[in-house]
Amino acid sequence: MDKYLHKYTPFFTVLALSGLLFLLWNIISLESWNCQTASTFYQLQNSIQSVLKTSDFFPAIEFNYSFCSHLGQEPSVEEAREEHFLLKSIVWHEPSTLGLSLGQSSDPAQSFYTIQDTGELQVGGQLVVNVHMHNFLGQPKKHGGDFLVARLHTPELAAGVAGHVYDYNNGDYSIFFPLLWAGVVQVELIMIHSSEAVVVLKRLREEQSDRVFFKSLFRSGYLSETTLCNLCLPLNQQPLCNYTDPQTGEPWFCFKPKMLDCDSRINHSKGGYKKHLLTSYESQFFQSGVNIKMPIHSSGVDNVTVLPASQVQTKSTHLEFTPSGFYYQGLWRPLRGATMRQFNSSSLISQCLRGKMVYMYGDSTVRQWYEYLITHVPELKELNFHSPKNVGPYMAVDVNHNTVLRYRCHGPPIRFTSVSSAEMHYISNELDGLQGGPDTVIVISIWSHFSTFPVQVYIRRLRHIRRAVLRLLNREPGTLVLIRTANLQKLDPESSLFNSDWFSQQLDAVLRAMFKGLNVELVDAWEMTLAHHHPHQLHPPPDIISNMVNFILSHVCPVRRKRRRL
Numbered sequence: 001m002d003k004y005l006h007k008y009t010p011f012f013t014v015l016a017l018s019g020l021l022f023l024l025w026n027i028i029s030l031e032s033w034n035c036q037t038a039s040t041f042y043q044l045q046n047s048i049q050s051v052l053k054t055s056d057f058f059p060a061i062e063f064n065y066s067f068c069s070h071l072g073q074e075p076s077v078e079e080a081r082e083e084h085f086l087l088k089s090i091v092w093h094e095p096s097t098l099g100l101s102l103g104q105s106s107d108p109a110q111s112f113y114t115i116q117d118t119g120e121l122q123v124g125g126q127l128v129v130n131v132h133m134h135n136f137l138g139q140p141k142k143h144g145g146d147f148l149v150a151r152l153h154t155p156e157l158a159a160g161v162a163g164h165v166y167d168y169n170n171g172d173y174s175i176f177f178p179l180l181w182a183g184v185v186q187v188e189l190i191m192i193h194s195s196e197a198v199v200v201l202k203r204l205r206e207e208q209s210d211r212v213f214f215k216s217l218f219r220s221g222y223l224s225e226t227t228l229c230n231l232c233l234p235l236n237q238q239p240l241c242n243y244t245d246p247q248t249g250e251p252w253f254c255f256k257p258k259m260l261d262c263d264s265r266i267n268h269s270k271g272g273y274k275k276h277l278l279t280s281y282e283s284q285f286f287q288s289g290v291n292i293k294m295p296i297h298s299s300g301v302d303n304v305t306v307l308p309a310s311q312v313q314t315k316s317t318h319l320e321f322t323p324s325g326f327y328y329q330g331l332w333r334p335l336r337g338a339t340m341r342q343f344n345s346s347s348l349i350s351q352c353l354r355g356k357m358v359y360m361y362g363d364s365t366v367r368q369w370y371e372y373l374i375t376h377v378p379e380l381k382e383l384n385f386h387s388p389k390n391v392g393p394y395m396a397v398d399v400n401h402n403t404v405l406r407y408r409c410h411g412p413p414i415r416f417t418s419v420s421s422a423e424m425h426y427i428s429n430e431l432d433g434l435q436g437g438p439d440t441v442i443v444i445s446i447w448s449h450f451s452t453f454p455v456q457v458y459i460r461r462l463r464h465i466r467r468a469v470l471r472l473l474n475r476e477p478g479t480l481v482l483i484r485t486a487n488l489q490k491l492d493p494e495s496s497l498f499n500s501d502w503f504s505q506q507l508d509a510v511l512r513a514m515f516k517g518l519n520v521e522l523v524d525a526w527e528m529t530l531a532h533h534h535p536h537q538l539h540p541p542p543d544i545i546s547n548m549v550n551f552i553l554s555h556v557c558p559v560r561r562k563r564r565r566l
């Protein structure tokens, strides 16, 4: 037997050695695979970057929303009716003829307004301003659709209020301002985009819905790959990973990695912004200093004196527009809802938040409130979970006052850098996991990351959130729910194509309509940024944030201990 074994020893040695070699070869090839994956990743990265120069990479991915609309759940008859109504309510006037030259397009420098003479003006009354749009050739415009915003203000009093724009669709517009304080008031009128530019934005919204693109990292052991992701991807090009949310039916897809399976998704992040979206004809309507966010001046006076309300009001004025509030001495004064209180010390805030659980969900504009609270209330200690900066989720606790404050971002299409796939939660599912009650405060802000998609996508998302809010209020009617509206922001030729205030305004109108009449408070960030003297910014400055937080706290801790309408 021994002899027999000895005879075969060299054979076994060779066998063992070849086994070892095979193992080594495998390890090396795995590593080189990994290199290959990495290089595939870089190729993809390069092709994404090359989009910055050429647009070779993306036209291959034809995005057509009308086919994507079937990817989500079919809306019910009731939902389809509501969607139809909402879309109809935000229809925008179009130029009567398309393809007008730049010369024939709206020129804010040659357009002007006049203040309508209505005799004596006093607090409680209304100021009407008439706008006449002209083109670059100096001729009056014959159609509407220019995107105008206006405010009335008194710099000395740090007072300001938003105006309401009415489009006659013939080149003329009226702006209505309520008169809310006495003094010299000045009109400020801004053309955000010409009607010709809005036509382009509409086209982008429907045809270039993937102009912001996303990516995910897939990893398993040594292997990793990165692929493109979006709400909708072409079905016929490459296998897809389907991440449609089982609870809501919200669609989300990534291209399937070549070597890894769909379960190996690690994280999600913004991929980038497509370039060369406009023809040279279209880009004429997006010129800084010419036709983006430009003032329109008065042909005469731009200010009037408002007298205090007279004791004997002869007849009460019919107001065309009641804003949600106005600034006076830098402080926001809401015209409906709770009386505003000033929480201008940390002890006032922490007393208000005693025993409360505050949940903030959404984009970076709600995160600003979380950050305001943790910086202004030293007792509110942030717990460190090593969450990625600016992404979260975050949690802060005040043990002495029994307060918990949390922030979590909304689900896809969130444009953050690197959200773990385990943290990609939809707001509606989060709300379904909360008990709620009089000590629970929910704050939601979801708008900015939807601006590149057709409005139907936003309506669907809000429908799911609204359903979850209604379920929560049904469980616990005392739960306080606040929703932040969109706000105005700084725009240049490029950012206009992705984040224009025109997109935000359309989404905002839908949001307001969908939550109207529900026991939900709106934080009117639109008016709070429009009425303020500070230049528009995606992330409003501290002066505005403090007013927003005071508004929220005024609802958490109202002056009179009367519960809100239940």
Ligand SMILES: *[C@@H]1O[C@H](CO)[C@@H](O)[C@H](O)[C@H]1NC(C)=O
Residues within 6 Å of the ligand: 064, 065, 066, 067, 207
């Ligand atoms: C999108 O697809 C629909 C149906 O397949 C088609 O009718 C429509 O013309 C397409 N639109 C564009 C812009 O390609």
Ligand SMILES: *[C@@H]1O[C@H](CO)[C@@H](O)[C@H](O)[C@H]1NC(C)=O
Residues within 6 Å of the ligand: 071, 235, 242, 243, 244
């Ligand atoms: C994705 O998954 C959802 C739910 O499982 C399903 O209804 C839908 O048809 C799938 N979509 C595609 C394109 O496979």
Ligand SMILES: *[C@@H]1O[C@H](CO)[C@@H](O)[C@H](O)[C@H]1NC(C)=O
Residues within 6 Å of the ligand: 184, 186, 300, 301, 302, 303, 304
């Ligand atoms: C109001 O307008 C008049 C006439 O244009 C101007 O002289 C005056 O300086 C303005 N007042 C203020 C406070 O801006």
Ligand SMILES: *[C@@H]1O[C@H](CO)[C@@H](O)[C@H](O)[C@H]1NC(C)=O
Residues within 6 Å of the ligand: 342, 344
């Ligand atoms: C806080 O607000 C109150 C009135 O609301 C005011 O009297 C007080 O001066 C303010 N304190 C600070 C530090 O601003």
Ligand SMILES: *[C@@H]1O[C@H](CO)[C@@H](O)[C@H](O)[C@H]1NC(C)=O
Residues within 6 Å of the ligand: 217, 266, 267, 268, 269, 417, 418
């Ligand atoms: C995704 O996750 C990986 C591994 O955790 C990390 O290195 C990377 O920075 C994350 N972000 C992106 C954008 O890939």
